[in-house]
Amino acid sequence: MQKILNFIGGDMMEPLAGEYFENEDPSIGKAYSLVPDSDESDLEHAVKAAKKAFPHWRDMHAALRAGAMHKLADLIEENAAEFARAECIDNGRPLSQCSAANIARGIANLHFFADEGQKFAGENFKSGKIESYTLPQPIGVVATISPWNLPMLLFTWKFAPALAAGNCVIAKPSEVTPMTAYMLSELVNDSGIPRGVFNVIHGKGAKIGAAITKHPDIPAISFTGGTSTGTEIYSTAAKQLKKVSLELGGKNPTIVFEDADIETASDGALAAAFSNQGQICLCGSRLLIQESIYERFKIALLRKLPNIKIGDPLEADTQHGPMVSKAHMEKVLGYIDLAVKEGGRIAAGGKRHIVDGRCKDGYFIEPTIIEKLPPDCRTNQEEIFGPVVTLLPFKTEEDAIAIANSTQYGLAASIWTQDDARAKRVSAKIESGIVWVNCWNVRDLNTPFGGVKKSGIGREGGRRAMEFFTEEKTVSRMV
Ligand code: TXE
Numbered sequence: 001m002q003k004i005l006n007f008i009g010g011d012m013m014e015p016l017a018g019e020y021f022e023n024e025d026p027s028i029g030k031a032y033s034l035v036p037d038s039d040e041s042d043l044e045h046a047v048k049a050a051k052k053a054f055p056h057w058r059d060m061h062a063a064l065r066a067g068a069m070h071k072l073a074d075l076i077e078e079n080a081a082e083f084a085r086a087e088c089i090d091n092g093r094p095l096s097q098c099s100a101a102n103i104a105r106g107i108a109n110l111h112f113f114a115d116e117g118q119k120f121a122g123e124n125f126k127s128g129k130i131e132s133y134t135l136p137q138p139i140g141v142v143a144t145i146s147p148w149n150l151p152m153l154l155f156t157w158k159f160a161p162a163l164a165a166g167n168c169v170i171a172k173p174s175e176v177t178p179m180t181a182y183m184l185s186e187l188v189n190d191s192g193i194p195r196g197v198f199n200v201i202h203g204k205g206a207k208i209g210a211a212i213t214k215h216p217d218i219p220a221i222s223f224t225g226g227t228s229t230g231t232e233i234y235s236t237a238a239k240q241l242k243k244v245s246l247e248l249g250g251k252n253p254t255i256v257f258e259d260a261d262i263e264t265a266s267d268g269a270l271a272a273a274f275s276n277q278g279q280i281c282l283c284g285s286r287l288l289i290q291e292s293i294y295e296r297f298k299i300a301l302l303r304k305l306p307n308i309k310i311g312d313p314l315e316a317d318t319q320h321g322p323m324v325s326k327a328h329m330e331k332v333l334g335y336i337d338l339a340v341k342e343g344g345r346i347a348a349g350g351k352r353h354i355v356d357g358r359c360k361d362g363y364f365i366e367p368t369i370i371e372k373l374p375p376d377c378r379t380n381q382e383e384i385f386g387p388v389v390t391l392l393p394f395k396t397e398e399d400a401i402a403i404a405n406s407t408q409y410g411l412a413a414s415i416w417t418q419d420d421a422r423a424k425r426v427s428a429k430i431e432s433g434i435v436w437v438n439c440w441n442v443r444d445l446n447t448p449f450g451g452v453k454k455s456g457i458g459r460e461g462g463r464r465a466m467e468f469f470t471e472e473k474t475v476s477r478m479v
Helices: 040-059 062-078 080-091 095-119 151-164 179-185 205-214 227-239 262-278 291-307 326-341 397-404 420-429 462-468
Strands: 006-008 011-013 020-025 030-036 124-127 130-138 141-145 168-172 198-200 220-224 243-247 252-256 284-290 345-348 368-371 388-394 412-416 434-437 470-478
Touching (some): 006 040, 020 080, 040 141, 040 198, 062 080, 062 095, 080 095, 080 151, 095 179, 141 205, 151 179, 151 220, 168 205, 179 198, 205 227, 220 227, 227 243, 252 262, 252 397, 262 284, 262 412, 284 291, 284 397, 291 388, 326 368, 326 388, 388 397, 397 420, 412 420, 420 434
Parallel strands (some): 141 168, 168 198, 220 243, 252 284, 252 412, 284 388, 368 388
Antiparallel strands (some): 006 198, 124 130, 130 470, 345 368
8 A cells, every 4th residue: 555654844754753644535435555553752852953954945035935936836737647547546536626716726826825935024103203014034943734625725725825924834734635735735845945934744634633733842823623722722722822724614605595506606605515515615415495486496406406516526527526535424424313203304325326337436415405494403513524415495585594604614605696885784694604696606716715704713725815824924113
């Protein structure tokens, strides 16, 4: 079995204790590689290397840092097909989507933040005889902890701004999907990023993730993952007053008003519910439909649902692959059972899906639509993170807003209406960090990204990510 290695101080390394665990291909349900079960000794080694590399990287001209990051992006692009295939095998997302989304965005993230690092500057102020300016300065050694649902996209989204701002990075990818982070680390030395500036440590969240969180020489942590893990990281980090950026779960509403274009809105609602098998924090897992069009809209959904092709994610026309792991498949199936116990009616799907041939033991679940559940039941309150959407009828705009805001989460919402004034009113009242009008998951990397309530703390994207990875110093003088 292929061994994944850590990347520390510019060297590909076995974990110092020599321990590994297995990594599965979820589309066939079999282990195919070994992941380092890193521990504190690996982390010490990485922190030492990063501290040593920091002064040089910090003082390097931003244009040279950018050059190395652009080069890394180019190297990934040269190998994009291998990256997409590896991501597909590791995560289960269909190959075409890995290529168009995960890998393409990984490359774009590096280019984008390389440029952002050159533009990012402080501010000037003048008040009477006081002239001031600010100096945003890198923090030092920072950590990124990323999840399994969009491995390459989120891994790069977190470490690229950290590097661009002049920090050295300890990056921990998810132990469930470590492969593309490993492949990326193999290209780093050729990019011109100096040894020790960027380090990748693989391993389990509860072990190496927890060790990173409490390490005294890592004063900032950028995390994307589940809300309970985020809460744990926040509480550990608080004891040392570390800076944290937390991008956590969602239970996002898709709100369809009676004046929406039913064809476009039903396409959008299906994409929002089932993209990446529902394993995106932005997925619209609660579909709120105005009562007067409820039946018509449901019929449109049920008519289009069979067009989603489930199957071997390596096949070019597959749109719906397996869940990322057996444990996650069981969790999602458990939620479907719960929905039925809570009185839900399964309008479509609802079961594990068996694919013939190579993928017969894969962890597939049918795209599932459930109705007749009240907004306050567990199915409608908890993040399922799978291909499961509930339908919720509503009467008025106020009802829609109340239902949309009735969960502990507040990451994203999409609103479907042809009435601009209504779109503005509802956007302003929805409790979430992001609202899309007549679209879903369109991303401008300059825009702030993050959630309210239990969906997280802080904003990523563009300038906000650069601000997170810097400390601002104010310099004032009398003139
Ligand atoms: O994620 P975890 P899990 C949600 C989704 C999912 C649930 C649990 O609902 O079902 O979270 O998923 C590292 N200290 N999201 O358990 O554990 C871990 O190694 C430090 C939403 O797989 O949050 C991995 O690198 N680090 C989400 C990362 O945290 C720890 C995406 C995320 O894993 C740690 C993924 C610890 N104690 C899941 N424990 C989104 N917002 O997109 C784990 N980790």
